[in-house]
Amino acid sequence: MTVQLAVALNGDSFDAGHWIRQVRLADEAGLDFVTFEDRFGRHGPDAVQVAARVAPLTRHVGLVPVATTTHTEPFHLSTALATLDWVSRGRAGWQVRISTDPAEAALLGRRRPLPVEDLLAEAGDAIEVVRRLWDSWEDDAIIKDVATGRYIDRDRLHYIDFAGAHFSVKGPSIVPRPPQGQPVVAALAHGPQVWDALDADVFFVTPADADDAARIVGRIVPEKKIFADLTVGGHVPGDAATFNGTPGQLADLIQSWWTVSGVDGFRLRVGDVADITEGLVPELRRRGLFQPSAHTTLRERLGLPVAVNRYAARPEEIPVA
Amino acid sequence: MPKQIILAAHFPGVNNTTVWSDPRAGSQIDFDSFEYLARTAERGLFDFFFLAEGLRLREQRGLIHDLDVVGRPDTITVLTALAAVTEHLGLAGTLNATYHEPYELARQLATLDHLSGGRAAWNVVTSPGAFFGENFRRGGFLDHADRYVRAGEFIETARKLWDSDGGDFAIRNSQFDIEGRFGAPRSPQGHPIILQAGDSDGGRELAAKHSDAIFSRHHQIDDARRFYRDVKDRLAKYGRTEDSLKIIPGVSYVLGDSDADAQEKAHHIRRQQVSPQTAILLLEQLWNTDLSGYDAEGPLPDIDPVLDEDDTIIKGRAGMYPDRLKTAAEWRARAEAKNLSIRELVIEVTGRQNFIGTAARVAEQLDEYVQTDACDGFILVSHLTPAGLDDFVDQVVPLLQERGVFRTAYSGTTLRENLGLA
Numbered sequence: 001m002t003v004q005l006a007v008a009l010n011g012d013s014f015d016a017g018h019w020i021r022q023v024r025l026a027d028e029a030g031l032d033f034v035t036f037e038d039r040f041g042r043h044g045p046d047a048v049q050v051a052a053r054v055a056p057l058t059r060h061v062g063l064v065p066v067a068t069t070t071h072t073e074p075f076h077l078s079t080a081l082a083t084l085d086w087v088s089r090g091r092a093g094w095q096v097r098i099s100t101d102p103a104e105a106a107l108l109g110r111r112r113p114l115p116v117e118d119l120l121a122e123a124g125d126a127i128e129v130v131r132r133l134w135d136s137w138e139d140d141a142i143i144k145d146v147a148t149g150r151y152i153d154r155d156r157l158h159y160i161d162f163a164g165a166h167f168s169v170k171g172p173s174i175v176p177r178p179p180q181g182q183p184v185v186a187a188l189a190h191g192p193q194v195w196d197a198l199d200a201d202v203f204f205v206t207p208a209d210a211d212d213a214a215r216i217v218g219r220i221v222p223e224k225k226i227f228a229d230l231t232v233g234g235h236v237p238g239d240a241a242t243f244n245g246t247p248g249q250l251a252d253l254i255q256s257w258w259t260v261s262g263v264d265g266f267r268l269r270v271g272d273v274a275d276i277t278e279g280l281v282p283e284l285r286r287r288g289l290f291q292p293s294a295h296t297t298l299r300e301r302l303g304l305p306v307a308v309n310r311y312a313a314r315p316e317e318i319p320v321a
Numbered sequence: 322m323p324k325q326i327i328l329a330a331h332f333p334g335v336n337n338t339t340v341w342s343d344p345r346a347g348s349q350i351d352f353d354s355f356e357y358l359a360r361t362a363e364r365g366l367f368d369f370f371f372l373a374e375g376l377r378l379r380e381q382r383g384l385i386h387d388l389d390v391v392g393r394p395d396t397i398t399v400l401t402a403l404a405a406v407t408e409h410l411g412l413a414g415t416l417n418a419t420y421h422e423p424y425e426l427a428r429q430l431a432t433l434d435h436l437s438g439g440r441a442a443w444n445v446v447t448s449p450g451a452f453f454g455e456n457f458r459r460g461g462f463l464d465h466a467d468r469y470v471r472a473g474e475f476i477e478t479a480r481k482l483w484d485s486d487g488g489d490f491a492i493r494n495s496q497f498d499i500e501g502r503f504g505a506p507r508s509p510q511g512h513p514i515i516l517q518a519g520d521s522d523g524g525r526e527l528a529a530k531h532s533d534a535i536f537s538r539h540h541q542i543d544d545a546r547r548f549y550r551d552v553k554d555r556l557a558k559y560g561r562t563e564d565s566l567k568i569i570p571g572v573s574y575v576l577g578d579s580d581a582d583a584q585e586k587a588h589h590i591r592r593q594q595v596s597p598q599t600a601i602l603l604l605e606q607l608w609n610t611d612l613s614g615y616d617a618e619g620p621l622p623d624i625d626p627v628l629d630e631d632d633t634i635i636k637g638r639a640g641m642y643p644d645r646l647k648t649a650a651e652w653r654a655r656a657e658a659k660n661l662s663i664r665e666l667v668i669e670v671t672g673r674q675n676f677i678g679t680a681a682r683v684a685e686q687l688d689e690y691v692q693t694d695a696c697d698g699f700i701l702v703s704h705l706t707p708a709g710l711d712d713f714v715d716q717v718v719p720l721l722q723e724r725g726v727f728r729t730a731y732s733g734t735t736l737r738e739n740l741g742l743a
């Protein structure tokens with residue numbers, strides 16, 4: 001077992017070259033994934049599109065944009081992220097975000113932000129819809145059967161018929177099931193309100209120290225992948241612990257947190273990817289703590305199980321002819 | 322100087338034009354297919370790449386339509402990825418004004434424009450009825466007339482957002498009440514190119530008022546000329562010149578070594594496009610009722626079409642037959658006169674390729690269309706994914722260049738410049 005490494009990018013550049021340079025550095029260093037921060041009203045490009053823009057120019061690194069469930073259409077989220085998975089050949093993820101800010105609501109014309117509990121419940125419904133839509137095509141739905149003239153077997157496409165408090169969605173998706181089946185769903189979680197409520201595969205948590213990290217790991221169900229967020233070279237106090245020091249000291253910190261707490265990996269919030277690929281990554285590799293994964297999909301890199309389609313008939317359920 | 326021809330490449334879509342049964346047909350969803358066609362179009366110095374959109378899978382007789390290609394990527398996401406593998410090609414996507422919101426979509430289009438260096442285009446469509454609405458929060462909330470009110474105000478709103486240069490805005494109109502900071506600085510084109518594809522009076526008026534180009538379905542030369550005049554005559558009252566709105570019909574073509582060879586190929590493709598099952602389904606789209614009991618190799622039904630436009634048998638596709646009874650009578654007369662089966666008739670009357678012949682003949686005809694104001698260019702719809710435009714780029718483009726009606730190099734850096742709209 002080695003530690004998994006991700007970087008969180010929070011840039012506001014509209015220059016494609018900037019993003020290509022940053023994500024290529026991560027790709028070449030063998031990092032597991034990059035997250036792209038976003039929120040409505042910020043100065044900066046749409047994160048899903050930034051991920052799509054760099055996808056054809058990178059090969060290994062996972063691409064995990066933030067996309068907001070408040071005010072948006074779960075159907076569009078699902079098809080956009082499925083498409084990101086297609087254009088990246090199985091490297092897509094999604095960092096779920098809710099919006100509590102009335103100023104963001106005003107941008108979209110929805111004027112009354114709901115209480116946080118409701119927004120989280122709505123996010124939970126959105127994840128459910130997005131996931132069902134990803135599964136709404138079975139992997140072998142496209143049959144191209146010339147004899148019967150049929151391109152698809154429509155019995156292998158499924159209405160999702162979701163009805164919840166905030167929206168209802170019929171389905172199926174307009175996009176065939178993406179390469180990973182289920183792209184990786186992640187969320188930043190400051191407490192059980194999030195990690196107990198959202199059906200994510202990965203949680204970004206914000207421990208203050210190694211013991212705190214251990215406590216958090218103990219409270220989250222073991223199937224989840226847990227990444228500790230660390231702000232590297234930051235001077236502004238935020239939600240995550242801040243590190244300032246040499247690459248060797250950062251490697252020491254990662255080594256001790258990882259050993260003590262059992263987190264799966266670290267998401268380093270950096271200003272520039274080079275801040276960690278030049279010093280930290282070679283140091284962790286030298287210590288045998290980090291080893292770039294040979295897997296091609298993000299699910300595989302993270303050690304997530306193959307995503308079984310909730311709608312596909314299990315072998316034992318297929319009636320005998 | 323003769324008019325210069327605009328050329329665009331339509332990624333083969335979810336109707337029976339696309340022949341998936343051909344052994345050469347590639348994936349409709351792998352990025353490789355999109356990349357291949359986009360690179361081909363750029364090799365041919367095309368103005369733009371074009372994607373259609375449908376926000377729900379089509380249904381016929383209440384079942385998901387299974388005879389044509391089904392499924393495609395999200396428009397904005399795949400276009401943004403294509404910006405990575407092309408340099409000059411415009412990236413045009415169909416996006417529905419009914420099921421998007423201005424702030425979010427304007428931001429996405431601005432992002433595409435920035436990340437592509439000024440190559441974004443938006444084909445504004447409304448949507449067929451409440452059918453799509455079942456996939457969205459708002460449901461089927463607008464009728465036909467209101468959809469164009471919304472589309473018009475949507476475009477006006479988006480342009481204000483683009484003009485805000487990332488700054489503060491406050492917009493109140495009959496459809497939208499929004500305010501805040503846009504967050505995207507002015508993009509290379511200022512305003513991404515706007516195309517419009519509605520054909521009703523409301524759709525044409527919207528185009529005359531707001532759009533840079535029309536994706537039209539008028540391709541018979543006389544009909545195309547009438548449409549061209551009709552729309553261009555609407556421009557003056559908005560203070561616009563005729564060359565500020567480009568008319569670009571979607572057209573198909575077949576090339577051959579001789580004209581006879583091309584005709585033969587065209588017929589072969591038509592038979593691939595219209596299987597017996599597809600023939601019945603296409604007939605149902607006019608008759609608007611279940612004809613599954615009819616034999617495709619037999620005669621046309623003698624019952625009349627069902628005239629219920631609120632409950633059409635096909636859902637998720639724009640209406641194609643304004644006068645069902647008249648069209649049905651024409652089809653019957655033609656089938657009787659030539660003793661055609663349902664399938665033979667459908668092969669003749671639907672979707673026949675628009676330009677068939679040697680490369681020289683096709684180049685000549687395309688040029689005639691443009692020089693005689695039947696249109697300003699073409700969105701080429703090929704029947705094969707992804708290599709369907711290879712022959713056009715290799716054979717027809719050089720002839721258009723020889724005629725002096727098509728560029729020999731990209732002159733502008735943005736799509737707007739290449740279209741002559743800067």
Ligand SMILES: Cc1cc2nc3c(=O)[nH]c(=O)nc-3n(C[C@H](O)[C@H](O)[C@H](O)COP(=O)(O)O)c2cc1C
Pocket residue numbers: 372373374375376415417445446447448449518519520521522523524525536537538571639640
């Ligand atoms: C050539 C052409 C292409 C179209 N492509 C699409 C499309 O890709 N997606 C879509 O939802 N609607 C599409 N439409 C439908 C139009 O946007 C519009 O909703 C429809 O034509 C009804 O409006 P109308 O009555 O003004 O024609 C298309 C229409 C035409 C004429």
